[in-house]
Amino acid sequence: MNVVVLSGSTVGSKTRTAMNQxxxxxxxHTVDATLLDLADYTLQWSDGRHYLDYDGDTKYMTQTIMDADVLVIGTPVFQASIPGTLKNVFDLLPERAFEHKTVSIVMTAGSAKHYLIVDQQLKPILNYMKAHITQSFVFIEEKDFLNKQIINDDIHFRLQDLVDDTLLLSETLKQLREQKEAEFDF
Amino acid sequence: MKAGHAGVPMFLAHLGGAASHFKGTIDAYRETAKANGHDPDSLPIATAGFFYTAETTQQAQREYYPHINEGMKLTNGRGFPKQQFAQSADIRSVVNVGSPQQIIEKILYQHELFGHQRYIGQMDFGGVTMAQLRNNIELIGTEILPAIRKYTSKGS
Structure with missing residues (x-):
């Protein structure tokens, strides 16, 4: 199973800290896991090209995501939404990019008041792109971090549960899909 | 819409889905052409789509699926979904894969729907072999085209 862990911000440290966790x-788990931190790459802005037609970091990013079975997206909250740089990643990908992929969410935020950003802003995008979304997500606040570490034990437990649930969901859906495809006579 | 405005012929690529889905585009083209002073009857329309025929529909699907799947991966980054490909056995699907009789019925159904003047079959795709292409051309020449011409030569 090919897992991509995406740290969806070019600035700050909390989302990256969470994604390291x-x-x-x-x-x-026995999986191939790749960490993609947007801060480590220089991406072009989406200009409507097919994702195969970009080059350099942009091509690497889109190809790596497209090749994944599982995507764990980490995102901070900027201006009551996801960062523009993360939206750009979505815009670089084709319309049904997340079809047959399981996608899970980790959100970091300065305030608990941003809790619904996942449901109101991120999930509609992922749904549109046909992701199988793991129902639970992990929401991590300012107070859960200290010195680039997560100091709330509960967050550690919830991150472990999220990872376990995500892989189980992906494996289950894969089996169901293979079962269905085996019925076809070609 | 742009083609209708300009009054130029239109060429449509139909990769998959229900044939009726594309009728909206063709109707919009003709209406726009008419609204802009062009005669829709004098504007030819060509459609293009995947084409593969073999003795039976089942055989055609079995032989063609690996090619359409690999070809789509190369051109589009992802394969052709099996679920969607399975629908090519249905006359309402725009994907012209099947036995010669199935293809004849599909092309005539599409012709009735679209009233188009030309159909271009995408045959050399995803590594279809020379022997398979030869067999396809043979079946087009001996079975498919003669049957279709019976219907279309009466000035329809």
């Missing part, structure tokens, strides 16, 4: 929690 997601990578750690993936260790107990």
């Amino acid at each position: 997601v990578m750690d929690k993936l260790d107990k």
